[in-house]
Amino acid sequence: VNISKQIMFSGVLKFEDTLQLVLNLGITHIIDCTNIPNPKKFDGIKYLQIPINDGETEKIEKYFDTVIKFVKEAKDSDGKVLIYCSAGVSRSPTLAIISLMTLENISLKESYHHINNIRPIISPNTGFWRQMINYEMTLKNGESTVSMLKGMKKAVPSVYLQRQRTKAVEISKKFDINKDKVDEVLLKEVYQNISKEDSYNKKKIKYLEYYHFLEDYLWMSFNEKTYSHEYLMLIVIIFTEKYKSRSDVWKCVKDYPDNFNFFFKCILKRLLEHGETKNLFKKVYLIGLLDAFMQSLEIEVIKENVVPVCNILMLSNISKKQRDVYFGNNIKIRKFYNKSVFDFEKKSDEEKEEAKFYFNFYWELLKRFCNILKDFEENDYTEESIYRLKYMEKCLEFFIDIESQLTTRRFFNCLLKASHLIAFCQLSELITTDVGTNFSKLVGKLIYYSNFEIDEIYGKSLTLSEVEKEHYKKIGELQKACLKVANEELHDFYCLNVSAIDNRNVIKKLASQVSGETLANLMEHLGLINEEEMSKLTFPQLIEILILHSERHINQRDQVNDQPLFPSEELIWDEELIPYDNYKGDEILPLDKLNLKFLTLNDYLIRNFNLFKLESTFEIRQEIEETLRRMMPVLVYENLKSKTEFYGQSNKGLQILSSKIVQIDKPKVGEKVPSIVKGEIQYVLPDNYSNINKKKEWDSIRKHDVCFLVTVKAKFDREICLRNESGDVISNDEFREKLFAFFSKNNNFFDMMEVVNVRGCEVECFIDKYGEPIEDYEFEDNAKKFDGLKRIMRVIFDSNQFQKDYIKRVNNKVDSDIYSSFNVIIKRESKSNNFKGVLETIRQLLNTECVVPTWLEDLLLGYGDPSSAHYKEIGTANATLNFNDTFLDKDHVIESFPNNEVFFSEDIKYNGPFKITFNDLKLKYDENCKNSTSISVENGPSDKCVLKNDMNKKNKIRFTPSQIEAIKSGMEPGLTMIVGPPGTGKTDIAVQIILNLYHNYPDQRMLIVTKSNQALNQMFEKLILLDINVKHLLRLGHGEEALQTEEDFTRYGRVNYAENMRNILLGKVKFIKDSLKIEGDYEYSCETAAQFFKIILSKMWRKFIVESKESTNIYESFPFKEYFEKLEKDDNIYPSTFNFDIASAVWKNISDIFMELSKYRSLELLKNKKDQSEYLLTKEAKIVAMTCTHAALKRKDLVELGFTYDNILMEESAQILEVETFIPLLLQDPINNSNRLKRWIMIGDHNQLPPIIQNITFQKYSNMEQSLFTRFVRLGVPIIYLDKQGRTRDEILQLYSWRYPNLTSLPHVQNNNQFKVNNPGFVHNFQFIDVPDTNGNGEICPKPYFYQNIAEAEYSVTLFKYLRLLGYPAEKITILTTYNGQAHLIREIWRRRCGDSKFYGSPNKIATVDVFQGQQNDYIILSLVRTENVGYLRDVRRFIVAMSRARLGLYVFGKFSLFEQCIELNPIMNVFKTKPMSLEIYENEMYSSENETESDISMNKKIIQNVDEFRSFVDKWYREKISSKNNS
Known part of the structure; x- marks a missing residue:
C-alpha cells in the first residue's frame, strides 16, 4: 500500500514478491517488523529490523525515533521505504502512522484516517494505540487528537467510532442517491458488511439504525417485487435494534402501513423454512421481532395482522377428541368453531392456502421447537448446540408472552398442551445442567402460565373453589378412565381419594405399573394424545404428559404467601433473575413483563x-x-x-x-x-x-x-x-x-x-x-x-x-x-x-377479594373499549353541572365553549356563579332535547353571605377551553385523563376540580395522590387560598415540613387545629352570650353551647323575622347588634348599609359557629390524640392527601380504620409505578361487593420522564418503567390535552411544542415585557453552543455510566460566572446535565472557580435533568456531555424535560454534529440550527430586575469561539470589577 511518496507498507511478502516490488517501485529502504531471524536481504537495499511481537504489552514506542530517522534518511535521499509485518494490520501500520504524522507534520488522527482510507483493515492493538497517543502528546505539549474511550470491556481509540460513522455516512449517501429505487447490489453490500459467520456486527447495526436507513430507504420500498432475503433481514435487524433502544420503533409502520402485511407474512415463512443449524441465529432475530409485535398490539396495523394468526381454526391441528375435551359443555365455542370451518370451506383454493398457512403457523412452530430440542439432546452439546439453545430460549420467551395475554392465549394454550412441548422440556437432560439453568427457569415460567387460573374462553378469573372443582373433575375423569381401560392394573388408582393421588410421585409410581400400550390407550381415551402419537411417544414421555395433566399445582396466592419478603443471599446474587447493570437488549430472561394486557387482577398483582x-x-x-x-x-x-x-x-x-x-x-x-x-x-x-x-x-x-x-x-x-x-x-x-x-x-x-x-x-x-x-x-x-x-x-x-x-x-x-x-x-x-x-x-x-369499579376492571387489564370509562360512555354522567367560581364572567363562558351555542337564562348574573346544562348529555335522558351542541347557562347556587374576605378566595384564573374541558370531565363520574405539557397549569386545574367537587358533593371525600412531596405541597399551598374550610384538609405522611404555610395539616396538626378551633368557637359563644347579657356557662362545652343555640338564640331569631316585616328600621329590632358591630369593627368585612340580607348573613355566621361546634363534640368524648386523629381522618376530613408510597405502605391501616373515599385525583401520574398507581384504588373495603369509587382523575405527561427504575434490565426488558398512565395512553383511552402554556418564552417553547398537539402560549406570555425583552448581555435567548472534542478529548467514563466532559463543565461554570458578572441573581440560574458524573464534575469546578468568592455565590441548583423534572427556573445552563454516542439522550422524553425547564433563557453545551444526526432529536436540533453555534454576547449590557424594555445602549457584539477564550474574558472582567470595587 502506497501511503505517501516515500512510505509503503504491507503484510508479509515472499522473497520473490519483495524483489518484484523493489524492482518496480524503486524501494531503497526496508523496515522488517516480522521478528523472523535472518531474513533474506537484497544488495543495495538498506534494512532496519524491528524485533517486536503484536502484543498489547510490547513496547513499540522505543523504536519510534529510530524508525522516523530511518524514514527521514530515505526521504532526504529521494528514496522509498517499505514497512511490512505478518498481516499489515497492527505493527507495520503503527510505524507507518507515526512516520507519516511526524514527517508530514499532521495530527495522529489525520495520519490514521489517511492510511485507513487507503487500507481499511488496519487495526493497531490497544497497547500500540496508547503508545502512539503518548508520543503525540510528547510532541504537542501534552495534547493528543485521539483518546482511549473508557467504560467498556476493552478500551478503544476514539477514531474507531469515527471510522464506523464515516462508513455509515458513505452508505447513507448512497441510499440518498437511490431513494426512489432499490439497489440490490447495495443492499447485499450493506448486509455483508454487518454479517459475521454466526451473528451480526452490533456496532455496525447501531450505526445503520442511527442514520435512519430503515425509515428513509428500506421500509418504503419493501414489497413483493423488491423482496430478497438480505432486504428482509436488514429490516428485521434494524427493527430489533430500535425495539431494544425503545425509540419510536413503529413510526415508519404507522406512516406506511400497507407494507406491513407482506413483511409480516415473510417473517412467518422464513421462520418455518428448514436450514442449517448455524442459521438459527437469524431465526432468533425473527422470533424476537415477532415477540415485539406481540408487545405492540396498540398499533392497529400490527394488531390486524398478529391477532388473527391466533384464531380458532388453530384447533384443526389437534384431534377431534382433543377438541371435544377443550370445548367441554360450552356449546357457543363449539358452534363458533364449526361456523369458522364452514366459512373456511367456502373460500377459494388460493384463499384456503393462505388461511391454512396462518392457522397452522403456531402448530408448525411448536413442532419445529420439539425437533430442535430432540437434535440438541442427540448431539451432546456440540458447537451447533449453542445456536439451538439460543433459539429454544427465544421461542420459550415468545410462547410465554403469547400465553400471558388473553387475546393470543385463548386457543394457543390448547395447542401448546397438545404439542407436549413442556413434557419434552421437562424430560430433557438440558434442564438439569448448568448451561440449561436459564432454559429451566423459562420452562418453569411457561408451565406457570399454561396452568394459569383463568377461564380461557371467557377470560374470567377462577376462584379457589372453581380451581379445586376443575382439579377434582380432572382426577375423577382419570379415575373413570382407569376403571374402563386398565381396571386390574390400576385398581389402587381409582379407589384412592383425590388428595392421595394428585402429586407427581404417586402418579409416576402408579403409571409405571402398566404397560406402555395400556398407558397410551388410557391417555388417548382422555384426549391427552391422539392416535398417531400412541406409537411414537416413549413411556417416560407418556408418564410426564399424564403428570402435567393431573398433578395439583400450587395456587397463585399460596405461591406468593409462601415467599419471604426479604431477599436472601441466593436471590440477591442470582444474576439470571437480577442481572448486573449491563443490559444489552439481547438477553433472554425468565422475568415477568409489564405490557398492555394482563390475564386477571391476580396476574397483574403477581407480576408487579x-x-x-x-x-x-x-x-x-x-x-x-x-x-x-x-x-x-x-x-x-x-x-x-x-x-x-x-x-x-x-x-x-x-x-x-x-x-x-x-x-x-x-x-x-x-x-x-x-x-x-x-x-x-x-x-x-x-x-x-x-x-x-x-x-x-x-x-x-x-x-x-x-x-x-x-x-x-x-x-x-x-x-x-x-x-x-x-x-x-x-x-x-x-x-x-x-x-x-x-x-x-x-x-x-x-x-x-x-x-x-x-x-x-x-x-x-x-x-x-x-x-x-x-x-x-x-x-x-x-x-x-x-x-x-x-x-x-x-x-x-x-x-x-x-x-x-x-x-x-x-x-x-x-x-x-x-x-x-x-x-x-x-x-x-x-x-x-x-x-x-x-x-x-x-x-x-x-389475599382479599379485590373489587375495582365495574367501569374500570376491563380497562385495567387492557381489554374492552378504551373509552368505556369516559364520562360520555359510562352512563351516569350529569347533564347539569354547577361550576361555582370556575368562570370569571359571562364572556368567559362563551370563550370556553367555542364549538357550542350558548344560551343564558334571562336573570343571569354577569359574574356568576354559573350552572351549565350540556344538551349532548341531556339527549341520553331527554328525547325532547333537539340541539345536541348547545349549552344552557343559568345562575348557580350562591351563598347569601356577602363577606368580603370570601371574595378574596374566589378563582381569578381565566381558564382556557381545554382547561375547562378538563375541569368539566373531572367533575363527571368516570375516568379523566389529562395530559399537561410543561407550564400548562396542571396544578391549577387539579385544585379547581377539587374545589368544585368539594362544594357540589359535600358528602363525598376526595383522595389526592402524587409521586412527590413537592407536588403535594404545591397543591396544598393553592388549596388553602381557595374557598375550602381548612379543617377538611388532611395530609398523611412525611414531607409536610417543606410546606410553606403556617398551618399544620398532619394528623396531629389537625387534632391541635380542631382543639384550637373549638376553643375559639366557644370564645365566640361567650361573646354572643355576653353581648346579649345572658347568664350561664354556655361556653363550657359543645353540648352546653348547643343548648344555648337551640333554646335561646333560635327563639330570638324567629321573633326578629316576625318583627322585621312590620318594622321600618330593622336594625333597631335586630337582637345581635352588638355582635354585628364587633364584626364590623374588628374585621371591616360588611357593607355599610344594613338590610335584611346582611341580617341574614349575620345569623348565618352565628348559626355556622354552632354548626361547627357540633362537629367538635366527638373530640370532647375522645381523650386520646391517636383516637382523635383517626376520627378526623375517617369522619371529618373531606380532602385527604398522600404520596403513592405512603398509600402503598399504609393500606392495611387505612382499611382497618374504615377509611372511605369517592374520588381520586392523581398528579404526576406518568411518573408513578404501575402498581403504586393501582393500590390507591383499593384503600377501602368494598360495600355490598362493589367499590364506591366514582371518579378517577389522572394528570400527567407521558412525553416526559417515566418512573425511575434503577436496574436497566427491569426498566427495558420487563418494561417496568411504564406507568399506568402511559399504558392507558397506549391503549387509546380518551385524553384531554392542555394546549396553552404560561411558563416560557415563545421562542424557547418551539423547542418542545412539536411534541404536543396545538401547544401555544397564553396571552400574558405574548404581552408581558418579561417575556418580550431579550436577556441582557446575550444576543440570543437560547442557543446550542457547539463544544467539539477539545484537543481530541471529549467524553470520558472513569466508571460505568459515570460520564464526564471537562470542556462542557468548564463552559457551564464560566457561563454562570458571566451571568453573575452581568448582575443576574444566582437563585435564578440552574445548571443541569444529563449524567451524575458530569454533575459531580461541575460541582467540583464550581467549588474551585467560585467557591471562595462571595461575589459569585451558588447557582439555585446543580443537578441532573431527571432530578430537576417538575421544577423550573428563569435561566438554565445545560451540559449534554456525550461526544461519541448519543446514549440514553436518544430518549426524546429526557430532552423534552431538559428543554422545558427554562422560562427566559436556555443555553445548551454539546457536540452539535453528534446530536444533529439523531433522528429522534431532529425537531429540536432543527430549531437550534436557526441560531449560531458559537456563543454570542453583548459586552456592555447589564442585567437589571427593573428592565422592562429593550436597552437603547449601543451594544458591542462579541463571538466566543471556545471555552478558553470565554474563561479568559470572564476572569479578566472579574479582576477589573473587583479592582474597581476596591478602588472605590
Missing part, C-alpha cells in the same frame, strides 16, 4: 409483586456490596483459628457482637410457618466518629425500620499480605496501600470476600441495659437508657425464610445456626426502605 421485589433486591445488593467494600473485611488468626475483622468503616454498616433467636411462636391455625420469629442483635457504636450525627443516625432507627444481617468471610489474608515477595514484613503504610488497592471498585466483589448469608429483619424495639424495651416516645431521653455505646436491638425475622432455613438445616443435618453467625448489620435510608411495606400490601390485595 415479582418485579418490585427484584428491583428492590437489586438496590439492596448495591448497598450491601458498597457497605461491605467500605468495611474492608480482613482474615486474621487468633489461637490458630481464623476470623473476620473489619479494617474500614461505613456509615451504613457495623460489626455485630452477637445474634440469637429469642422467640419462636407456634403457627396459626391452617398455617405451616411460625406466627412470629424474634431475635436480638448486639453491636457497638464506634467511639471515633468524627461527626456526632453519624451516631445519631444509628440511634434514630425506629420501629418497623428494616435492617439486613450479613455473615461475611474475608479473603484478604492479613498474615500473607503483611509480607512482601521476599517474605519481609512491610510497613503499615504499605499494608494500608495494599488493603485499599484490594478493595478498590475495580476489583470483583466476590474476589474480595464471601457472603455466606443475608437475612432481612424488621426492627421491633431497642432493649435497655436492664433488659426492658425502649419505646419510641422514650428515645429523646435514651442517654439514660442505653448502656454506653452498646446497643441491643430486638428484631422480627421473616417466618417463611426461617421455616426454609430450618428445613434446609434438618435435611442437610447441619448443626450450625445461621441466625447466630451474623457479623455485620446494615441499615438503609428510610426513603429507600419501603419495599417490605409495598410487598406486604400487594400480598394483602392478593
